[in-house]
Amino acid sequence: MNSSDIIAAIALVISVATAIGDIVVSRNINKVNLHSYYFNEIYREHLIAKIPKARKRISLNYNGRLAGYEDMIQEMKDLQNDSLFYKYNDEKYFAKLKEAAQNVEDFLIAGVGETFVGEEQTRFMEELHNLMTELYKTLNNQYVK
Amino acid sequence: MVNRFELDFNKALTKLSGFDLGKDMYDEQIGKTIDFDKDITIVIPDRVDLIGSSFIQGFFEEIVNNIGISGIEERITVLSSIPNIKQIIIDNLN
Numbered sequence: 001m002n003s004s005d006i007i008a009a010i011a012l013v014i015s016v017a018t019a020i021g022d023i024v025v026s027r028n029i030n031k032v033n034l035h036s037y038y039f040n041e042i043y044r045e046h047l048i049a050k051i052p053k054a055r056k057r058i059s060l061n062y063n064g065r066l067a068g069y070e071d072m073i074q075e076m077k078d079l080q081n082d083s084l085f086y087k088y089n090d091e092k093y094f095a096k097l098k099e100a101a102q103n104v105e106d107f108l109i110a111g112v113g114e115t116f117v118g119e120e121q122t123r124f125m126e127e128l129h130n131l132m133t134e135l136y137k138t139l140n141n142q143y144v145k
Numbered sequence: 146m147v148n149r150f151e152l153d154f155n156k157a158l159t160k161l162s163g164f165d166l167g168k169d170m171y172d173e174q175i176g177k178t179i180d181f182d183k184d185i186t187i188v189i190p191d192r193v194d195l196i197g198s199s200f201i202q203g204f205f206e207e208i209v210n211n212i213g214i215s216g217i218e219e220r221i222t223v224l225s226s227i228p229n230i231k232q233i234i235i236d237n238l239n
């Protein structure tokens with residue numbers, strides 16, 4: 001075997017390795033694209049429209065009572081249902097999403113009928129904000145996975 | 146065996162939420178005597194006007210394990226002041 005044979009062999013190995021690398025990279029890109037596609041299909045309306053609109057309706061009225069909570073409670077239920085794809089595709093994420101959505105739902109349910117005065121009102125709205133932030137964090141983390 | 150269950154709990158409670166509450170209520174009031182071979186009736190007091198998905202999932206967990214969601218559709222009657230309660234329950238099971 002002379003030096004040109006060796007160079008040819010090396011060039012062949014490099015070509016094959018590059019081709020395999022390209023296939024692997026391409027597959028990963030496709031996987032990311034598909035993941036992105038599913039996420040957008042499932043959550044676009046929830047993130048852009050439904051959750052913000054439902055959140056806007058929630059307030060503590062002049063009596064210190066919770067008002068406008070119904071849409072958000074329903075939206076948290078709908079969000080869980082629409083996420084069922086992930087129950088079979090990413091069980092850990094589904095459990096986290098369910099927990100975050102139910103935390104919002106249960107917090108609002110517990111507040112219905114209660115009377116909040118002064119500092120209690122601030123604390124209630126802050127806690128709601130925290131729970132909504134946690135929900136969005138859970139969703140965002142899934143998107144950038 | 147009578148397979149009708151009227152839920153009995155603190156009269157101040159008008160909203161039901163929480164997985165653990167649902168599961169405990171099932172275990173204490175239904176779990177020991179339910180007959181899965183027969184039709185089942187569950188009566189939720191009329192004063193209850195709101196039920197969370199967490200409660201539904203906790204309460205119906207064992208029922209789903211035994212007869213599935215289709216079994217709930219076919220063989221369970223739920224009486225409540227909440228309109229379309231059965232559909233709400235089915236929609237919130239996963």
